[in-house]
Amino acid sequence: MKTKIWSCLVFHKLLYLKRMDDCIFCKIVKKEVPTKYLYESKNLIVIPDINPAADVHILIIPKEHISTFVDIKKEHKDLILEMVEVAQKFIKEKGVEKKYKMIFNGGSFQLVPHLHWHLVGGDFRKEAV
Ligand code: AMP
Numbered sequence: 001m002k003t004k005i006w007s008c009l010v011f012h013k014l015l016y017l018k019r020m021d022d023c024i025f026c027k028i029v030k031k032e033v034p035t036k037y038l039y040e041s042k043n044l045i046v047i048p049d050i051n052p053a054a055d056v057h058i059l060i061i062p063k064e065h066i067s068t069f070v071d072i073k074k075e076h077k078d079l080i081l082e083m084v085e086v087a088q089k090f091i092k093e094k095g096v097e098k099k100y101k102m103i104f105n106g107g108s109f110q111l112v113p114h115l116h117w118h119l120v121g122g123d124f125r126k127e128a129v
C-alpha cells in the first residue's frame, strides 16, 4: 500500500515537472526564450504580450508555476499582493488610469496554463484577450 502511494506521488511530481518543462512562461522565467523584461523581482516578471490587443498590453507573471487562478492558495498571499502593487505601478507609469482592464483567463479561455494577469490599456486593437 505504502509503495503504491509513493509511486503515485512520484508520478504526479513527474507530471508536474513535465508540465513546467513544456511551459512557455516557465521558459521565459528561466530566460530560455527571448523577451523584453519590463520588470523583475524575486517572485515575478512583467513582459509585453507578444500579440498586443491594445495600446498597452503587458503580462504580470509569477515565477512559480501556478497553473491557474483557482490554484492560488493562502501561501501565495504575498505574491498576489506584489502582483497587485506591480499592476498599479504599471497602470500609473503607462498613463492609462482612465482606460484600462485587468484580465485573467481560465479554463478553455486560458491558452497558456501558467497564471498570468493581462494589463490592457488605451485603445483596443482587437476584440478578445
Ligand atoms: P491567455 O492564456 O489566453 O490568457 O493568453 C496568453 C497570452 O500570452 C496571449 O495574449 C499571448 O499573446 C501571450 N503570449 C504567448 N506567448 C508569449 C510570449 N512568448 N511572449 C509574450 N506573450 C506571449
Ligand code: ZN
Pocket: 019, 020, 023, 024, 025, 026, 027, 064, 065, 066, 113, 114
Ligand atoms: Zn509555467
